[in-house]
Amino acid sequence: MKLLDTVRRSGRNLKSAKTRTLLTACAIAVGGFTLTLTLAAATGARHFTNRLVQANFDPQAVFAAKDKAFFSNNATPKPREYSEDLNAANGLLVKQFTPDDIKKVEHLPHVRQVIPNYTVTAQYITREGAKKYTGAVNVFDSASKPETKAGEVPAELPADAMLLPDDYLGLLGFKDAQDAIGKPVTIQVRQPTGKTLSKEYAVAAVTTKSSLSIDFNQTGPYISLVALKELNDFISTGVVNGNLVPTITIRGDGVDAETLKQEVTNAGFEARTAKDLQSFINQIITVLQSVIIVFGLITLVASFFGVVNTQYISVLERTREIGLMKALGTSRGTVSGLFMIEATWIGLLGAGLGAIVAVAVGMLLNPWISQKLNFGAERLLVFEPLQIASLVIFLMAVTTIVGLLPARKAAKLDPIEALRTE
Amino acid sequence: MIEVRDVRKVYGKKDSAFEALKGIDLQIPDGATVAVIGKSGSGKSTLMHIMGGLDHPTSGEVVVNGQSLGTMKRKQIDHFRAHELGFVFQAFFVEGNQTCYQNVALPLEINETGLRSRKKLIDAALERVELLDKKHVKARNLSGGQKQRLAIARAIVNNPTLLLADEPTGNLDSMTGEKIIELLFSLNKENGSTLVIVTHDHELASRCDMQIVVKDGQVMGVRVRQVDRKPLPRRGLRI
Numbered sequence: 001m002k003l004l005d006t007v008r009r010s011g012r013n014l015k016s017a018k019t020r021t022l023l024t025a026c027a028i029a030v031g032g033f034t035l036t037l038t039l040a041a042a043t044g045a046r047h048f049t050n051r052l053v054q055a056n057f058d059p060q061a062v063f064a065a066k067d068k069a070f071f072s073n074n075a076t077p078k079p080r081e082y083s084e085d086l087n088a089a090n091g092l093l094v095k096q097f098t099p100d101d102i103k104k105v106e107h108l109p110h111v112r113q114v115i116p117n118y119t120v121t122a123q124y125i126t127r128e129g130a131k132k133y134t135g136a137v138n139v140f141d142s143a144s145k146p147e148t149k150a151g152e153v154p155a156e157l158p159a160d161a162m163l164l165p166d167d168y169l170g171l172l173g174f175k176d177a178q179d180a181i182g183k184p185v186t187i188q189v190r191q192p193t194g195k196t197l198s199k200e201y202a203v204a205a206v207t208t209k210s211s212l213s214i215d216f217n218q219t220g221p222y223i224s225l226v227a228l229k230e231l232n233d234f235i236s237t238g239v240v241n242g243n244l245v246p247t248i249t250i251r252g253d254g255v256d257a258e259t260l261k262q263e264v265t266n267a268g269f270e271a272r273t274a275k276d277l278q279s280f281i282n283q284i285i286t287v288l289q290s291v292i293i294v295f296g297l298i299t300l301v302a303s304f305f306g307v308v309n310t311q312y313i314s315v316l317e318r319t320r321e322i323g324l325m326k327a328l329g330t331s332r333g334t335v336s337g338l339f340m341i342e343a344t345w346i347g348l349l350g351a352g353l354g355a356i357v358a359v360a361v362g363m364l365l366n367p368w369i370s371q372k373l374n375f376g377a378e379r380l381l382v383f384e385p386l387q388i389a390s391l392v393i394f395l396m397a398v399t400t401i402v403g404l405l406p407a408r409k410a411a412k413l414d415p416i417e418a419l420r421t422e
Numbered sequence: 423m424i425e426v427r428d429v430r431k432v433y434g435k436k437d438s439a440f441e442a443l444k445g446i447d448l449q450i451p452d453g454a455t456v457a458v459i460g461k462s463g464s465g466k467s468t469l470m471h472i473m474g475g476l477d478h479p480t481s482g483e484v485v486v487n488g489q490s491l492g493t494m495k496r497k498q499i500d501h502f503r504a505h506e507l508g509f510v511f512q513a514f515f516v517e518g519n520q521t522c523y524q525n526v527a528l529p530l531e532i533n534e535t536g537l538r539s540r541k542k543l544i545d546a547a548l549e550r551v552e553l554l555d556k557k558h559v560k561a562r563n564l565s566g567g568q569k570q571r572l573a574i575a576r577a578i579v580n581n582p583t584l585l586l587a588d589e590p591t592g593n594l595d596s597m598t599g600e601k602i603i604e605l606l607f608s609l610n611k612e613n614g615s616t617l618v619i620v621t622h623d624h625e626l627a628s629r630c631d632m633q634i635v636v637k638d639g640q641v642m643g644v645r646v647r648q649v650d651r652k653p654l655p656r657r658g659l660r661i
Contacts, residue, residue, distance in 0.1 A: 002531070016519045328509065329504030419515070
């Protein structure tokens with residue numbers, strides 16, 4: 001029998017037992033549904049982290065620490081041999097960059113700029129007629145593109161300008177974001193000796209937290225590197241280890257991040273690119289995804305038993321028909337092919353059904369999920385046609401293989417015995 | 423030419439063994455009409471199944487045109503059945519939820535006849551059994567006589583050289599049975615195919631060229647009717 005005839009015949013057989021076919025397909029559909037959603041969620045999560053990393057980290061830049069322990073996940077505080085550059089950071093005693101180290105990095109051939117990640121806490125932030133607030137002051141990284149409520153973020157922030165987070169608007173007594181633009185805000189810092197330095201910065205733009213922004217530090221005004229260095233130098237004068245910084249951000253002269261990372265590593269420091277960070281997060285997603293996929297596959301195993309059972313019953317029901325076909329000269333291969341193709345059809349129907357329902361449910365739920373997770377315009381469930389197609393093909397292939405058992409039984413039927421059943 | 427040489431068939435083993443056929447010898451010339459007569463349990467159906475390659479003899483052999491079915495590979499037997507053989511079963515065995523067209527299409531699907539000639543052959547076969555107007559009617563909606571005619575259409579659609587009919591009139595009233603018999607004989611005359619009918623109807627048997635009486639698994643007698651009819655367009659069996 002030709003393949004086309006076999007396929008048509010099997011389709012006809014399934015059609016004549018519509019309810020049973022549909023119910024068996026539903027079993028597969030449950031697995032298909034779970035797997036489609038899992039894949040979509042993982043794809044969505046990957047897209048999200050990629051965008052997150054792109055929005056927060058300069059893909060050309062390298063993030064460096066002096067101490068390996070800084071990047072290790074399971075470093076525990078323990079006594080360490082004395083070294084002049086040891087200092088506490090993030091609750092961990094790590095070697096930090098000295099001014100000499102920073103100079104060394106600056107002199108590397110492809111390094112254009114080194115931004116020490118100072119952590120400056122203001123004594124207070126205020127303006128005329130407003131209360132005083134304590135908070136962190138951050139360096140503005142020109143590679144990050146914060147969302148603004150008012151004003152423009154300049155390419156290079158002048159030393160006497162700042163970006164003000166919208167949290168401060170009400171606190172500092174501004175009517176709205178537009179009102180703050182151009183107005184001076186005072187930041188005062190204090191040395192341990194009690195000496196203070198007060199500086200005024202004009203608000204260049206009011207920023208707002210976007211769904212994609214990660215703030216490692218506390219929310220606070222952003223000022224230029226020059227201005228922050230000035231504040232930091234003032235505070236750390238006379239402080240033990242005051243001139244140490246735990247991490248630095250390095251910009252290259254146009255070389256790719258990987259080359260830059262290699263150069264910094266060779267100089268004896270630990271470096272990470274945005275890509276490293278991205279792959280680290282993606283690794284976590286992959287692990288989570290695998291766990292859910294395993295559960296999906298377990299559901300599938302159950303439904304495969306369903307397919308085998310149904311097909312066995314089908315073989316029993318159609319013993320006479322199989323006997324007739326064999327009596328008329330149908331080969332064993334064709335008979336087993338007929339049943340396997342039926343299983344394939346069930347697989348296609350089930351997987352297709354599951355995928356369609358999953359996409360429909362995903363489309364409906366996406367806006368709600370995004371709202372709940374504060375994703376903004378991002379979607380958690382991202383459906384990729386290629387991924388769904390390969391899932392459907394995979395399910396079809398597996399149901400076909402599973403259908404092999406009943407198909408073999410059908411192929412082995414003795415036509416005489418089969419025709420005797422009355 | 424079909425030769426049955428000392429065919430024995432034993433069912434079961436040792437104590438419970440039952441010898442259905444006890445050494446059958448037959449020679450059936452091409453184009454002949456043959457009736458195998460016997461009571462139920464005489465082994466006539468088993469004999470027919472062995473002649474059609476459906477069942478294997480315990481010993482002895484069936485030789486079709488010089489080739490023994492026993493030495494043929496499974497594929498060759500499948501090919502033989504698909505191209506040379508037509509089966510009509512007592513219980514019709516038509517697929518109720520398929521149309522007449524689909525039922526008759528089965529042998530042509532099996533022997534991989536091209537789609538175009540398939541349509542012509544099916545129409546011709548349905549016309550032959552006067553069911554062309556029921557072409558797209560589901561088989562379950564046919565009467566008993568119509569179902570048997572449909573089964574015959576399915577048996578002849580591949581122009582078989584050997585048509586095996588197992589009690590083709592057993593389930594039918596005499597009027598309908600008569601029509602079926604006429605149909606089978608006219609097919610034999612027109613196509614020159616060998617017709618073997620298993621029956622216990624003596625009247626039907628008396629119209630055949632050859633009557634083989636089977637009793638308790640043995641051939642009790644062979645009657646050959648001397649006929650004075652025009653030579654048939656004989657077709658040899660091809661394998």
